[in-house]
Amino acid sequence: MxxxxxxxxxxxxxxxxxxxxxxxxxxxxxxxxxxxxxxxxxxxxxxxxxxxxxxxxxxxxxxxxxxxxxxxxxxxxxxxxxxxxxxxxxxxxxxxxxxxxxxxxxxxxxxxxxxxxxxxxxxxxxxxxxxxxxxxxxxxxxxxxxxxxxxxxxxxxxxxxxxxxxxxxxxxxxxxxxxxxxxxxxxxxxxxxxxxxxxxxxxxxxxxxxxxxxxxxxxxxxxxxxxxxxxxxxxxxxxxxxxxxxxxxxxxxxxxxxxxxxxxxxxxxxxxxxxxxxxxxxxxxxxxxxxxxxxxxxxxxxxxxxxxxxxxxxxxxxxxxxxxxxxxxxxxxxxxxxxxxxxxxxxxxxxxxxxxxxxxxxxxxxxxxxxxxxxxxxxxxxxxxxxxxxxxxxxxxxFSGRPAKDVMxxxxxxxxxxxxxxxxxxxxxSGLIVEYAAGCLVADGTSGEAKKLASGLPLGMRFNSFKVLNQACARPWHFQERLKADGRFRVVLFAGNVLNEEQKGRVQRFCQAIDAPESFLHTSGTLDGGKRAVEVLTIHSAKRVDTELLRDFPDVLHPFDEDKGWDYNKVFVDDVSYHEGFGDAYKGYGVDPERGCVVAVRPDQYVGWVGELEDVEGLQKYFEGCLVLGKAKEVAVR
Amino acid sequence: MxxxxxxxxxxxxxxxxxxxxxxxxxxxxxxxxxxxxxxxxxxxxxxxxxxxxxxxxxxxxxxxxxxxxxxxxxxxxxxxxxxxxxxxxxxxxxxxxxxxxxxxxxxxxxxxxxxxxxxxxxxxxxxxxxxxxxxxxxxxxxxxxxxxxxxxxxxxxxxxxxxxxxxxxxxxxxxxxxxxxxxxxxxxxxxxxxxxxxxxxxxxxxxxxxxxxxxxxxxxxxxxxxxxxxxxxxxxxxxxxxxxxxxxxxxxxxxxxxxxxxxxxxxxxxxxxxxxxxxxxxxxxxxxxxxxxxxxxxxxxxxxxxxxxxxxxxxxxxxxxxxxxxxxxxxxxxxxxxxxxxxxxxxxxxxxxxxxxxxxxxxxxxxxxxxxxxxxxxxxxxxxxxxxxxxxxxxxxxFSGRPAKDVMxxxxxxxxxxxxxxxxxxxxxSGLIVEYAAGCLVADGTSGEAKKLASGLPLGMRFNSFKVLNQACARPWHFQERLKADGRFRVVLFAGNVLNEEQKGRVQRFCQAIDAPESFLHTSGTLDGGKRAVEVLTIHSAKRVDTELLRDFPDVLHPFDEDKGWDYNKVFVDDVSYHEGFGDAYKGYGVDPERGCVVAVRPDQYVGWVGELEDVEGLQKYFEGCLVLGKAKEVAVR
Structure with a gap:
């Protein structure tokens, strides 16, 4: 192993x-x-x-x-x-x-x-x-x-x-x-x-x-x-x-x-x-x-x-x-x-x-x-x-004891x-109730805030799995299948109902913040193949057929590559599938389907941090505690 | 292929x-x-x-x-x-x-x-x-x-x-x-x-x-x-x-x-x-x-x-x-x-x-x-x-035509x-509606009898799949998984409600008949490993926990081997599973859950013959038409 x-x-x-x-x-x-x-x-x-x-x-x-x-x-x-x-x-x-x-x-x-x-x-x-x-x-x-x-x-x-x-x-x-x-x-x-x-x-x-x-x-x-x-x-x-x-x-x-x-x-x-x-x-x-x-x-x-x-x-x-x-x-x-x-x-x-x-x-x-x-x-x-x-x-x-003859x-x-x-x-x-205590890799949950935002994703426990659909191709996946052991931390953005204007604004502001040059997203180290140590995955709760990847989700959620075009494997939706039923992921994860939340996941699939979309500072702090962050990305003038 | x-x-x-x-x-x-x-x-x-x-x-x-x-x-x-x-x-x-x-x-x-x-x-x-x-x-x-x-x-x-x-x-x-x-x-x-x-x-x-x-x-x-x-x-x-x-x-x-x-x-x-x-x-x-x-x-x-x-x-x-x-x-x-x-x-x-x-x-x-x-x-x-x-x-x-501008x-x-x-x-x-016509490998269904007995298993079409449980270990299987491409024909006995005394008698008489020395079961040729060319699989409809493999099913349905004991992989039940729901196989196959029926399946999973438990002669005739049957098995005096 x-x-x-x-x-x-x-x-x-x-x-x-x-x-x-x-x-x-x-x-x-x-x-x-x-x-x-x-x-x-x-x-x-x-x-x-x-x-x-x-x-x-x-x-x-x-x-x-x-x-x-x-x-x-x-x-x-x-x-x-x-x-x-x-x-x-x-x-x-x-x-x-x-x-x-x-x-x-x-x-x-x-x-x-x-x-x-x-x-x-x-x-x-x-x-x-x-x-x-x-x-x-x-x-x-x-x-x-x-x-x-x-x-x-x-x-x-x-x-x-x-x-x-x-x-x-x-x-x-x-x-x-x-x-x-x-x-x-x-x-x-x-x-x-x-x-x-x-x-x-x-x-x-x-x-x-x-x-x-x-x-x-x-x-x-x-x-x-x-x-x-x-x-x-x-x-x-x-x-x-x-x-x-x-x-x-x-x-x-x-x-x-x-x-x-x-x-x-x-x-x-x-x-x-x-x-x-x-x-x-x-x-x-x-x-x-x-x-x-x-x-x-x-x-x-x-x-x-x-x-x-x-x-x-x-x-x-x-x-x-x-x-x-x-x-x-x-x-x-x-x-x-x-x-x-x-x-x-x-x-x-x-x-x-x-x-x-x-x-x-x-x-x-x-x-x-x-x-x-x-x-x-x-x-x-x-x-x-x-x-x-x-x-x-x-x-x-x-197991090794003699069975009792009667209650006496x-x-x-x-x-x-x-x-x-x-x-x-x-x-x-089962190995599923292991709960790692708070420390540099697991945020302190004593305030109860994390539990309120994602009651099905307790801090320090493994990220449970429910079925979601790929937004771009409608294929059902157990979400855990997307948390591969490649050494990367992941930020899971529960984007909520992105068709609601207010929520759309919250998602946009979150994306703008994590896309800033000094963000962990651009300052964490790189693994083989040049991948940064943190990947962002999204699960939203609007209807799949009412939303479109390129139109409704900021670019940072489906990054563009010069040779390969847009990334179609990072945005998922909690919706019914044709052949495999409804995963009911927001319910399973205990996340508000309107407002969502943000979860940081360790490379071993344990929940490290949970917060509101506004708490980018808290998220950044979490990564400062467990990653070596470099200098801010140089951004070309647009 | x-x-x-x-x-x-x-x-x-x-x-x-x-x-x-x-x-x-x-x-x-x-x-x-x-x-x-x-x-x-x-x-x-x-x-x-x-x-x-x-x-x-x-x-x-x-x-x-x-x-x-x-x-x-x-x-x-x-x-x-x-x-x-x-x-x-x-x-x-x-x-x-x-x-x-x-x-x-x-x-x-x-x-x-x-x-x-x-x-x-x-x-x-x-x-x-x-x-x-x-x-x-x-x-x-x-x-x-x-x-x-x-x-x-x-x-x-x-x-x-x-x-x-x-x-x-x-x-x-x-x-x-x-x-x-x-x-x-x-x-x-x-x-x-x-x-x-x-x-x-x-x-x-x-x-x-x-x-x-x-x-x-x-x-x-x-x-x-x-x-x-x-x-x-x-x-x-x-x-x-x-x-x-x-x-x-x-x-x-x-x-x-x-x-x-x-x-x-x-x-x-x-x-x-x-x-x-x-x-x-x-x-x-x-x-x-x-x-x-x-x-x-x-x-x-x-x-x-x-x-x-x-x-x-x-x-x-x-x-x-x-x-x-x-x-x-x-x-x-x-x-x-x-x-x-x-x-x-x-x-x-x-x-x-x-x-x-x-x-x-x-x-x-x-x-x-x-x-x-x-x-x-x-x-x-x-x-x-x-x-x-x-x-x-x-x-x-x-596909190659120009789309119509309007209905005119x-x-x-x-x-x-x-x-x-x-x-x-x-x-x-999909390849699933292929229907092979009657001939030596597919019985003639014009009497409508086969359709009445198993409306979900049309003659000449592939044996559809529903989930059933292994009687001995409760594991759910898609039944089609048991129809492996090893060259064998299969007789699928829908044994019905084996806890009903009358039905139990029907099952026993069927088993006795197919276990006779001159039956296709003992006179068909052998493939590598000494396996006869016809295998018998059973799906019954009584409750799993009310039935027991060795007690309720005749030996021919779970044959005994001198070295390996009873065969635990031939009898299945149409019942609910702990983790994978209820396959509802009898309903899907359109078979009466009390009286069942018998189906012969070709090595390529196509339905060859359907009949009552009493029609062993018809089943024997089907195999006489598509297999070279040898002489009757010599049976030791018991």
């Missing part, structure tokens, strides 16, 4: 990975709504959407009074109306493939993952960290042999791929061992001088240890197994996401996957941690795990002939003490938060970390934004990580409480 | 093309609804949909009483509700790319286009044509040098790519010339013995001439120019599809394209055919064409700095006398029908020709279908070609009549 930002923004970048292949099976699988919105902003949500299994419904199974499991509830897997996407499931290897293809497509200098390469040393020259032009981070890299870079798999009497080597129950296969082994190949090292380094190197992050940072938190006693199989079963809901609590044999979650696969998360009640707090890995085999699943699912029968992958883990919730060193070296993903996988959060929150961080580093590296925006990474994402850990703590306890059974988990937690959990898991 | 069928059905195939590259610009661009449905059945409609420009609205411009053009009407470009797709525009080169990728993906033996290869001789051994196992067609191929295979472009004082070398105004660059030139390279020839040959080699088809067949019809006096430019203009509807009739300067059609391009079709009133009926090509330059456009668009201004492609053509409507020789060598596309390009039909009708033909040849070549289905290609597609020519004749005359102006074209023709034309152009 971080590399995708660099490719889209044109920043010279290297990625190294100690593994010598990408992931082919197993690992993470769930993709939440927000991740799909992000994929869309990068350009490949459609590939994931097409290949994935779509999880539509969650079925809750609990023991009846006779102790036999039965379906007690059905709820939608994704809360209706939250996003234009819903949760889907696809294995991590495909998602890595989409990223590799996307990076290749957008990267001018061909960013590629260098595999089998390991960092050995990391140094930050503290005297230079505040110099925007400096390269204060020194990283020593070592190239591994193929043998060194191939992880040794623990084949427990089974020929199937297993993932236990990356499970937190294992201690082997770490970097020290690899470095020790590779000493024989002296000289195959390289020193890289970097402006910025991001460690996305997992729960046992080498970068984190090199910085001396820690994860805080604890492991629980809950041990779970995971299997990806093609099930042969009479269980009726095997293609639904199921949460199954058996009376005495533990819990099981069913995650239907692509290509007929089903992932089972299986509580291993018979495997417990020893005195050191760590479970005995020798006890964990596919047979043990599957036997537990069969007991939980009884009286239904389940068998399999094909297993794609299996692993086991001990639930632990930990969050990093610090996310960045001198705002030069950053940690993201499992390197700063670990938790149980069952809410389908791991890959999502991790990708969202670097989706938050990548554009900030890119814009700072290119001199478009000041270094002062970088601390917002830790302030924004650490809170998300903490919320995730708290959520996971509650959720995992409810205080030690048991109430199934009503569990369902309620699941519903709330889905909202959290 | 033909090769795509062969790839999907696993038929050994070669494609030769005398050109040495694929198309990079210009040529055809419009994709109609039916073509997109076909692309979806092959697996790549999403790629076209994503890259293309979507044409939403048609604007009609006509002279007012003052002679100045003004917008008189707006109509939707695609009739609302016809299809889940709408007309889009994307240049032919991209579509060729999607086909090449699709063929590569599905072809087991790597079918590739052999470029710069020319047929020299074609012979059919008539004594063998009825022997299904024979290879009675002998084709001699010659490999061209790169120079020979590169068409000489006519660069009329312009450095831009032009398409005039393929225009019907040119006579050079034909096969005889290429063959003459290549004589120097004696010996670089190859003889191929083929079961079947398809000539998709354009309006001057070598194959057609080798067979001695002709195109019948005439050229008109109307000369048109075409330019793909990025326009710089104040014309307000430049991003709409526009039909513009000027008072005295001729007509113009605007086709907005991808990447800011706009295609202009421009009537050249100043260029007229000479005594031989052919226009003087020396008069046709980009300057002449664009000058005509500027006059038509006046008082609006139009200029350009970038031109992607240009060409000119003389409207001619011709249709082939015969489409096949001995049902061994077939002609398709421009080789058997030529017409004006403005209705966006050329590429579409041509692709639909081989979409009709390909599976027939594939199934016959594999011994799954008898040779007796092959004559349906000519009977089904010649009528379409004739309808197209008739349509084009009327449409082109209306009998020589002028009434703009009301033109609009009406445009609306009807859009329905025709």
């Amino acid at each position: 971080a590399a995708a930002w660099m490719a889209h923004c044109g920043v010279s970048t290297r990625i190294v990975d100690k593994r010598n292949t990408k992931i082919f099976c197993g690992q993470a699988d769930g993709l939440q709504c927000r991740s799909l919105e992000i994929f869309d902003s990068l350009g490949f949500a459609d590939r994931a959407w097409k290949e994935a299994n779509h999880m539509i419904e969650i079925c809750m199974w609990n023991p009846g009074t006779d102790g036999v499991i039965r379906r007690s509830d059905r709820i939608p897997d994704t809360i209706v109306g939250l996003s234009r996407f819903q949760q889907i499931v696809l294995h991590q290897g495909r998602i890595e493939r989409f990223f590799l293809d996307n990076i290749k497509k957008y990267s001018a200098d061909g960013i590629q993952v260098e595999r089998g390469v390991l960092p050995e040393e990391l140094e930050i020259d503290e005297s230079q960290v505040e110099d925007a032009e400096a390269y204060p981070v020194r990283v020593k890299l070592r190239v591994l042999t193929e043998e060194e870079a191939t992880p040794e798999q623990q084949i427990s009497g089974s020929k199937i791929s297993d993932g236990i080597f990356r499970s937190n129950l294992m201690v082997g296969d770490d970097e020290e061992e690899l470095i020790r082994k590779s000493k024989a190949r002296e000289g195959e090292t390289e020193v890289v001088h970097a402006k910025y380094v991001i460690g996305c190197d997992g729960a046992r992050s080498w970068t984190r240890r090199a910085l001396g940072f820690e994860l805080q938190g604890e492991a629980t006693d809950f041990i779970w197994g995971v299997m990806d199989i093609i099930p042969i079963t009479d269980f009726p809901d095997i293609r639904m996401r199921c949460a199954i609590h058996s009376a005495d044999n533990g819990s099981l979650m069913v995650i239907p996957r692509e290509n007929g696969l089903v992932r089972l998360y299986i509580q291993l009640k018979e495997v417990t941690p020893d005195a050191s707090g760590r479970a005995d890995k020798s006890k964990i085999t596919p047979e043990i795990i599957f036997g537990a699943a069969q007991k939980i699912l009884s009286p239904y029968k389940i068998e399999y002939k094909y297993c794609d992958w299996w692993t086991a883990y001990q639930i632990g919730q930990r969050v990093g003490t610090r996310f960045a060193a001198h705002n030069r070296v950053f940690l993201a993903g499992d390197a700063v938060h670990t938790h149980s996988p069952k809410a389908g959060q791991g890959m999502n929150v991790s990708m969202q970390d670097t989706f938050n961080l990548g554009w900030k580093i890119a814009l700072v590296a290119k001199g478009i934004a000041p270094r002062s925006i970088l601390p917002t990474y830790e302030s924004e994402r650490r809170r998300v990580a903490q919320d995730l850990i708290d959520f996971d703590h509650r959720f995992a306890a409810l 059974d205080a030690e048991g988990v109430s199934m009503e409480e569990f369902k309620d937690a699941f519903l709330k959990g889905n909202l959290f898991a | 033909a090769a795509a069928w062969m790839a999907h059905c696993g038929v050994s195939t070669r494609i030769v093309d005398k050109r040495n590259t694929k198309i990079f610009c210009g040529q055809a661009d419009g994709l109609q609804c039916r073509s997109l449905e076909i692309f979806d059945s092959l697996g790549f409609a999403d790629r076209a949909w994503k890259e293309a420009n979507h044409m939403i609205e048609i604007c009609m411009w006509n002279p007012g009483t003052d002679g100045v053009i003004r917008r008189s009407d707006r109509i939707p470009d695609t009739i609302v509700g016809l299809s889940r797709f709408q007309q889009i525009v994307l240049h032919q080169g991209r579509i060729e790319r999607f086909f090449l990728d699709n063929i590569k993906k599905y072809s087991a033996d790597g079918i590739q286009v052999e470029r710069g290869v020319l047929p020299e001789e074609l012979e059919i051994d008539e004594s063998q044509v009825e022997d299904a196992e024979a290879y009675p067609v002998r084709v001699k191929l010659r490999v061209l040098t790169e120079e020979e295979a590169t068409p000489e472009q006519q660069i009329s004082g312009s450095k831009i790519s032009d398409g005039i070398f393929r225009s019907n105004l040119m006579v050079g660059d034909d096969e005889e010339e290429l063959i003459r030139k290549s004589k120097a390279r004696e010996g670089e020839t190859e003889v191929v013995h083929a079961k079947y040959v398809i000539g998709c080699d354009g309006a001057r088809s070598w194959t057609r001439r080798a067979l001695g067949f002709e195109l019948q019809g005439e050229a008109t006096d109307f000369i048109w120019g075409v330019m793909d430019i990025i326009p710089i203009t104040d014309f307000p509807d430049i991003r709409m599809r526009c039909a513009i009739h000027s008072a005295d300067n001729g007509s113009l059609m605007v086709i907005p394209r991808e990447n800011g391009l706009v295609r202009l079709y421009i009537q050249l009133k100043e260029v007229t055919p000479d005594a031989s009926g052919r226009a003087d090509k020396s008069k046709i330059t980009p300057e002449i064409i664009f000058g005509a456009a500027q006059k038509i668009l006046s008082p609006y201004k139009i200029e350009y700095k970038y031109c992607d492609w240009w060409t000119a053509y003389q409207i001619g409507q011709r249709v082939g006398t015969r489409f096949a020789a001995h049902n061994r060598v077939f002609l398709a596309g421009d080789a058997v029908h030529t017409h004006s390009p403005k209705a966006g039909q050329g590429m579409n009708v041509s692709m639909q020709d081989t979409f009709n033909l390909g599976w027939k040849i594939a199934l016959v070549a594999k011994g799954i279908a008898p040779r007796s289905i092959l004559p349906t290609y000519e009977s089904e597609r010649r009528r379409v070609a004739q309808d197209l020519i008739d349509f084009d004749h009327r449409f082109a005359a209306l 102006d009998a020589e002028g074209v009434s703009m009301e009549e033109f609009k009406d023709a445009f609306l009807k034309g859009n329905l025709f152009a």
